[in-house]
Amino acid sequence: MTDELKGRPEADLHRQAGPLTWTCFETLDHVGDCFMGYALQVTSRSPDRYLALEGIDRGVDFIHFPVELGVAGVVKALQPLSELLAAAVLIAPPDARAFHNYGVSDPAGFAAMGAVEALLHGHDVLSGLGGVPALPSDAVEVVLERLFPAVERHADGPEATLLWATGRIELSGRGRVDSEWTWDGTVHSC
Numbered sequence: 001m002t003d004e005l006k007g008r009p010e011a012d013l014h015r016q017a018g019p020l021t022w023t024c025f026e027t028l029d030h031v032g033d034c035f036m037g038y039a040l041q042v043t044s045r046s047p048d049r050y051l052a053l054e055g056i057d058r059g060v061d062f063i064h065f066p067v068e069l070g071v072a073g074v075v076k077a078l079q080p081l082s083e084l085l086a087a088a089v090l091i092a093p094p095d096a097r098a099f100h101n102y103g104v105s106d107p108a109g110f111a112a113m114g115a116v117e118a119l120l121h122g123h124d125v126l127s128g129l130g131g132v133p134a135l136p137s138d139a140v141e142v143v144l145e146r147l148f149p150a151v152e153r154h155a156d157g158p159e160a161t162l163l164w165a166t167g168r169i170e171l172s173g174r175g176r177v178d179s180e181w182t183w184d185g186t187v188h189s190c
Helices: 002-006 024-044 067-091 107-128 137-147 158-165
Strands: none
Touching: 002 067, 002 107, 024 067, 024 107, 067 107, 107 137, 107 158, 137 158
């Protein structure tokens, strides 16, 4: 996602992000906040509830990007946040468990959650900016196996399956997934 954004330095991040009601900027802001929140949560090892912190203005968000950042600034901010999540996943023992409202998860689950945020919202943002490159099929497969184990793969491939499972596209032979979809963050064998 960030490599694609780097190639669009003058992109208008105030455009709608694909099918979302958020702008591209708000969507990228959300991704950064997820990276930070997931890093804090997985290292908290708190399986019963979210880490006892209050976000900005006592809300649920931990961070917000300054609106004037622009593409280069957002990309520069996302990079260390993604690395923070990666580091948190690496230092947490594999048997660590932490709460998420889609299921108590382990470090691998939080890594997959970060990946799905980047993949899907990267797709949303790039769609809103005009033109979407294919999602990396290896990363999509990992996300599908870890977070969507019950979703039957579609003949159109892993990208189509993930986009369908998250309500972004329709697929032949399947009803549309509504906006209340969730992933399965619980620990299970892949």
